[in-house]
Amino acid sequence: MSTTNSIGIVRAQRAQFDTPLTFRSGAVLPRYELVYETYGKLNADKSNAILICHALSGHHHLAGHYADEPKNIGWWDNMVGPGKPIDTDKFFVIGLNNLGGCHGSTGPSSIAPETGKPYGASFPMITVEDWVESQARLADRLGVKQFAAVIGGSLGGMQALQWSLAYPERVRHVLAIASAPRLTAQNIAFNDVARNAILTDPDFHGGDFYQHNVVPTRGLRLARMLGHITYLSDDAMADKFGRELRTGQLNYGYDVEFQIESYLRYQGDKFAGMFDANTYLLMTKALDYFDPAHDFGGDMNKAFARSKSDYLVISFTTDWRFSPQRSREIVQTLLHNRRNVSYAEITSTHGHDSFLMEHPHYFDVMRAYLDNVASEVSR
Amino acid sequence: MSTTNSIGIVRAQRAQFDTPLTFRSGAVLPRYELVYETYGKLNADKSNAILICHALSGHHHLAGHYADEPKNIGWWDNMVGPGKPIDTDKFFVIGLNNLGGCHGSTGPSSIAPETGKPYGASFPMITVEDWVESQARLADRLGVKQFAAVIGGSLGGMQALQWSLAYPERVRHVLAIASAPRLTAQNIAFNDVARNAILTDPDFHGGDFYQHNVVPTRGLRLARMLGHITYLSDDAMADKFGRELRTGQLNYGYDVEFQIESYLRYQGDKFAGMFDANTYLLMTKALDYFDPAHDFGGDMNKAFARSKSDYLVISFTTDWRFSPQRSREIVQTLLHNRRNVSYAEITSTHGHDSFLMEHPHYFDVMRAYLDNVASEVSR
Numbered sequence: 001m002s003t004t005n006s007i008g009i010v011r012a013q014r015a016q017f018d019t020p021l022t023f024r025s026g027a028v029l030p031r032y033e034l035v036y037e038t039y040g041k042l043n044a045d046k047s048n049a050i051l052i053c054h055a056l057s058g059h060h061h062l063a064g065h066y067a068d069e070p071k072n073i074g075w076w077d078n079m080v081g082p083g084k085p086i087d088t089d090k091f092f093v094i095g096l097n098n099l100g101g102c103h104g105s106t107g108p109s110s111i112a113p114e115t116g117k118p119y120g121a122s123f124p125m126i127t128v129e130d131w132v133e134s135q136a137r138l139a140d141r142l143g144v145k146q147f148a149a150v151i152g153g154s155l156g157g158m159q160a161l162q163w164s165l166a167y168p169e170r171v172r173h174v175l176a177i178a179s180a181p182r183l184t185a186q187n188i189a190f191n192d193v194a195r196n197a198i199l200t201d202p203d204f205h206g207g208d209f210y211q212h213n214v215v216p217t218r219g220l221r222l223a224r225m226l227g228h229i230t231y232l233s234d235d236a237m238a239d240k241f242g243r244e245l246r247t248g249q250l251n252y253g254y255d256v257e258f259q260i261e262s263y264l265r266y267q268g269d270k271f272a273g274m275f276d277a278n279t280y281l282l283m284t285k286a287l288d289y290f291d292p293a294h295d296f297g298g299d300m301n302k303a304f305a306r307s308k309s310d311y312l313v314i315s316f317t318t319d320w321r322f323s324p325q326r327s328r329e330i331v332q333t334l335l336h337n338r339r340n341v342s343y344a345e346i347t348s349t350h351g352h353d354s355f356l357m358e359h360p361h362y363f364d365v366m367r368a369y370l371d372n373v374a375s376e377v378s379r
Numbered sequence: 380m381s382t383t384n385s386i387g388i389v390r391a392q393r394a395q396f397d398t399p400l401t402f403r404s405g406a407v408l409p410r411y412e413l414v415y416e417t418y419g420k421l422n423a424d425k426s427n428a429i430l431i432c433h434a435l436s437g438h439h440h441l442a443g444h445y446a447d448e449p450k451n452i453g454w455w456d457n458m459v460g461p462g463k464p465i466d467t468d469k470f471f472v473i474g475l476n477n478l479g480g481c482h483g484s485t486g487p488s489s490i491a492p493e494t495g496k497p498y499g500a501s502f503p504m505i506t507v508e509d510w511v512e513s514q515a516r517l518a519d520r521l522g523v524k525q526f527a528a529v530i531g532g533s534l535g536g537m538q539a540l541q542w543s544l545a546y547p548e549r550v551r552h553v554l555a556i557a558s559a560p561r562l563t564a565q566n567i568a569f570n571d572v573a574r575n576a577i578l579t580d581p582d583f584h585g586g587d588f589y590q591h592n593v594v595p596t597r598g599l600r601l602a603r604m605l606g607h608i609t610y611l612s613d614d615a616m617a618d619k620f621g622r623e624l625r626t627g628q629l630n631y632g633y634d635v636e637f638q639i640e641s642y643l644r645y646q647g648d649k650f651a652g653m654f655d656a657n658t659y660l661l662m663t664k665a666l667d668y669f670d671p672a673h674d675f676g677g678d679m680n681k682a683f684a685r686s687k688s689d690y691l692v693i694s695f696t697t698d699w700r701f702s703p704q705r706s707r708e709i710v711q712t713l714l715h716n717r718r719n720v721s722y723a724e725i726t727s728t729h730g731h732d733s734f735l736m737e738h739p740h741y742f743d744v745m746r747a748y749l750d751n752v753a754s755e756v757s758r
Contacts, residue, residue, distance in 0.1 A: 025631035125631040185616035185639040192640045200597040218579040237564035252404035252504040260564040261571045
């Protein structure tokens, strides 16, 4: 069973990069660190490496647990491990925390060596393209010239797509799950409301809240509450919560009345207590900015003309944040460019969150595709 | 043409009620005022009255303009007027500002006679049922024993439905447009995020911000921005804004980049400058609370067993806040109870906002139905 064989004890590693990184915005980061984890063994010809790119609130800790934190299980432990769809007996799997993140890689809450203070508002606006550059340097460091696959869900899927555009020779397979070629106006709108919740929180202090010893908890909490609505389907919410009352009766006040309110507020509070507000802002902007067609007059087909990878695209029927229609747009663009592309539209009630959940059909598709990828690499 | 014949100059009227009103919550309001407007003439046997119930941000000013404010056109001027679908040559049409509102009827921003201060947090939590009670008293005052029709869109549609449950003998026709029998968990979730934006705004002061000479602008702005996303369809947003940039280029900052952000922020700012935060909270709670089946063990069919009205139910294909599925639930419940019900599902790209827009098919349906209603009343 894919749930049982956890990879066990893992540990995070760090890589320091001292060559300046120029961002798409023009900003330059003189040096930075990335925190990452690896699972499985790189084979002799270094052909079995898989990179996993994370979504908005993800990080490097994909699978297993730390020796001193047995309950801190990786966020994709159901997918990554020995005998699991992303099989660490066959692949050398890399997870990293993206630049700008708040789980150990250099980000807005890191101390800037130039000033001795947190970067805060001075951390550059980052794009999916910039992330792929920073990831390519990590691949160089690990000796990986070409990935067997780059895999990601949601914002992670955008990074996987971008890998095949920026480095067509360095990625044999792209797995883009619950993703989109670029955001719609509605997507951007949701992100902008979330951002405005943070930006207008009096405790945000223009992004330099660290020095004030406060955290824009209110804004971050609202952003996460809103996010959660869009990650779940209407039906899933109805099934899970319906109109169930927390105390079994109406209390006619602004405290929690319905269980759905309790759930949302709990999720918001939990997130606001551990996530960095500036990282949240950066991640949502990276989502907004990603548009491979932007430099090609809006023509997505032209943008993907340079791609050489094979692709697996997966969507979920009730995902309305990154709907199947958006995945089909990716597929159409790839077919137009005569790429090998497999597409699976998984029937699931769990909305956008489906990509994180263990679903037999979804996992079977992943396993079957990656078994083929594994057959191409030497052991 | 329905757009050309505005009813012209109108004026608002006030009605004072000195009999205490007991709310569903148990709270009692000793006295209150309602502001309302009427259009057309009540016929001799008082059989041609139509009540229009407003939605979240609506009010009493349906049609025409004020003598000293020629640009202040009523919010449903395209629908209500001489020769229009709700024809003021045939009907005596009443619009009111709901109790708890902020357009002239007694609400949280009104001065409480007992204290000489605004009600603020002390204003009772109000329900759709309470509104119908207050509206029934207004009908009594105007000498209307039975309405030819009660009409409303969205939250207004819930009031129209409730009229036929609370006073089956007093309403011959109910027109429920873009409405729902009760909110889903997702609906409640969106409302709770909007409310939390207001409740956690430091300028809210627990609802008593009036005494502090501040307004919880940040919270109200976020609430409205979020609301606007849900009033529009994904497609309508894509058509209107797409990924268009305000300055034609990316600026890599948190100011407006995309036109959709500009639109949303403008709408948020405008609304925050004129709407009362406590009224917004009350309106969203009234939406959440409405559930005719609540007192019938969750059985909507039983709840509607006492209804005697005829019904017209209208939905719009791209409305995802109050989807056609929710209107069909109303229809099914009415058919179960052998009511006369007409149902129209209008193909429209404009989402929930469609009910406010002039759409030929929608207007034709309204006109045809109300022409039949008019044929039942004497001139």
